[in-house]
Amino acid sequence: MNRAGRFFLAWLALAAFWPVADVVATTPPPPGAVYGAYPTNYQEIVTNWLSSALVDPKSVKVKWLGEPRPGELPVGNGKKVAGFLVDFSVNARNIFGTYTGSQKHTALIRDGQVVTATGFVYR
Numbered sequence: 001m002n003r004a005g006r007f008f009l010a011w012l013a014l015a016a017f018w019p020v021a022d023v024v025a026t027t028p029p030p031p032g033a034v035y036g037a038y039p040t041n042y043q044e045i046v047t048n049w050l051s052s053a054l055v056d057p058k059s060v061k062v063k064w065l066g067e068p069r070p071g072e073l074p075v076g077n078g079k080k081v082a083g084f085l086v087d088f089s090v091n092a093r094n095i096f097g098t099y100t101g102s103q104k105h106t107a108l109i110r111d112g113q114v115v116t117a118t119g120f121v122y123r
Helices: 003-026 031-035 042-053
Strands: 061-064 069-076 079-091 103-110 113-117
Touching: 031 079, 042 061, 042 079, 042 103, 042 113, 069 103, 069 113, 079 113
Parallel strands: none
Antiparallel strands: 061 079, 069 079, 079 103, 103 113
16 A cells, blocks of 8 residues: 555544544533532531531521522632532621621532631631
8 A cells, every 4th residue: 555545544544533532522521520419408518517607506597598509619829619609698696695687698518518608707
């Protein structure tokens, strides 16, 4: 076989696999790989986390503002973590024993635990 024939066969073999390589490169990862498992028990996860984050966890009144949605929150040093965002408002007693009023917060849940949240001053 001459040089042109070998080149044609090599090109044909490469072209046969080209679409497969293109599909593999453009296929998005499954949702769980990026955001973790969907938190079906998100209310329990956030409520348990609030018990350790609040001064008086027994006084907490939580209002859920929607279902978990995929998203990201910053965790410091310019880094972001992907997970499921849960919006809620909290009214709880402060260190003086008075209710703070309803305050909106967002928690990021990844693999069954709260990774970070907005609007809290950690003790």
